[in-house]
Amino acid sequence: MNRMRNIVSLTSESKFRLAAAYALTGQKDVAKHIIEGQSINNENDGYNYYYSYGSELRDQAMIFETLVLLDDLDAASQLMKEITDQLSSQHWMSTQTTAYALIALSRLSEHSKDSRIAYSYSLNGVGKEKVSSDKQVSQVELPVSIPAKGEVLFENHTDGVVFARLFVEGTPVGDDAINESSNLKMSVEYTTLTGQPIDVSKLAQGTDFKATVTFTHPGQLARYTDMALTQIFPSGWEIRNTRMEDVNSAYDVNVPDYRDIRDDRVYTYFDLERGRSQKYVVLLNATYQGRYYLPSVSCEAMYNNQISARKAGRWVEVVKQ
Structure with missing residues (x-):
């Protein structure tokens, strides 16, 4: 780490990753010095695929993780919405990109004063089920009729941010007759x-x-x-x-x-x-x-x-x- 720190030609992404390593060892002052003057916006136009399977979102997630480790939540919040918006989009992502984005967001939950989950939901306006958990992830199975359609209303009962995702599982009907x-x-x-x-x-x-x-x-x-x-x-x-x-x-x-x-x-x-x-x-x-x-x-x-x-x-x- 000390040798790498003295390399003059380090990219901005590399500096943020090195700073994260120093932060994990408790040397946050050194970490802050390494990224001093560096932009938190990923300005790398190249798609660093061949050697590291990278992407712009992957690099943003790494920068976000570093900022969270350094307790700079104000700067981190600027990137959080960009990352969550891309995760919720229909854009294709490699496993590498998806994994780093989720790892980075999980760091934020470690800084939350209230790590529990408390929420309520209703399906098609019928009933209102309340859920509370001490874990950071909660999963609920919803009864679905065929054909499946409707609306799920979700309400967060904590002071922190809770991300809701809807997944659908089923058996394919065998209509993949497309070349x-x-x-x-x-x-x-x-x-x-x-x-x-x-x-x-x-x-x-x-x-x-x-x-x-x-x-x-x-x-x-x-x-x-x-x-x-x-x-x-x-x-x-x-x-x-x-x-x-x-x-x-x-x-x-x-x-x-x-x-x-x-x-x-x-x-x-x-x-x-x-x-x-x-x-x-x-x-x-x-x-x-x-x-x-x-x-x-x-x-x-x-x-x-x-x-x-x-x-x-x-x-x-x-x-x-």
Whole structure:
């Protein structure tokens, strides 16, 4: 920390992060000296993605955290509304950005004189339920009819700021029959183990086959990093775990940086060079008779929402041999 402090070329963001470290060690006077004269408005026009997965909001959250640690709540309040507004918006955010924003806001609750939560709510104007908790987070399940619509009225009974969020959970109706592509070409092919095309809409029970996903970098942008392929398979199919079976045929084409094989899905992580193509294979078996839904196959850059592709889902069937 002391060596870093003496580096003349430190960016403003780095100075705020270093000041936070000194504040955590109890040296708040040193921390204040480090950021003296620095603007709390993030003026970095570049999107520092490659090395730190950063963003403007992520940097704002780090600055906000430093100000809170230094008990400068007046300056911190100037950034708080910007951060909360962006968190509540529909704009895409990486996990890195979201996590740092939430961490920074949680620091503020440590300075609150009243850390308890007390509020009341009503659904569609019916009743008024009161909730009180000594914890900083409270969750209430609301009864929802189908189709779901209406209004939730929320009232804060504390002197501090309470943030209310509404989440909806449910089972998809299986209408993701849309092919989408943004700066990434993706194709999905199902074949026999010998490479012959196979129609998965109706498979005989016991059939072994392969799912091959091919990616092509169109070439307009730089090298793609941190790509994540998600393949979820019907419950009537079983994934043949090549690691357990000591089978290498799944890696005849390209070897991913990392692969996570679950009961009903496979996550594949890789990088893609500019203008190049890569293929990834999953071995499958049509195991249980019945009609099942094959969800869409999707791939995206985990820290860049400009790069993604999806192939539509569909219904498939496993019949008696």
